[in-house]
Amino acid sequence: MLCEVTVLKLAPMSELKAALGKLLSVNPAHLVVTDVWAGKICRFFADDESISEIRRGDSIFVYEIPAAAQPGQRLVPVIHFQKRADYQYR
Numbered sequence: 213m214l215c216e217v218t219v220l221k222l223a224p225m226s227e228l229k230a231a232l233g234k235l236l237s238v239n240p241a242h243l244v245v246t247d248v249w250a251g252k253i254c255r256f257f258a259d260d261e262s263i264s265e266i267r268r269g270d271s272i273f274v275y276e277i278p279a280a281a282q283p284g285q286r287l288v289p290v291i292h293f294q295k296r297a298d299y300q301y302r
Contacts (some may be wrong), residue, residue, distance in 0.1 A: 219263060226259040230282075232274055244275045 217231040233240035247255040248271045257265065266272055269277050 216226050221262075223263050224259060225257045225261050225263060228263055229259070229274070236276075238276055242277050242279065244277055246273050246275065247271065248273045 215235060217228065217235055219227050226240070228245060229240040229243045232238075232243060233277055245257040246253045247257070247266070253273075281298060
């Protein structure tokens with residue numbers, strides 16, 4: 213699903229998550245902001261990182277997870293991508 217929200221460029225990722233949470237009626241604490249390159253997650257954005265860290269051309273995906281990670285826990289993403297015959301991964 214493609215979504216569009218407006219936030220300040222110097223705002224933290226938590227504001228992006230709050231805007232998306234409001235738009236989609238989900239708990240922002242259950243959202244994870246990622247940068248996907250070549251069909252793989254190459255970066256997770258922390259809540260306190262600035263939105264200005266997102267560069268032109270980045271593919272930003274936000275995933276909803278069942279629960280927020282607690283202190284001392286680590287989120288381990290397990291995502292299946294299906295390779296299409298008409299697309300080449302680099």
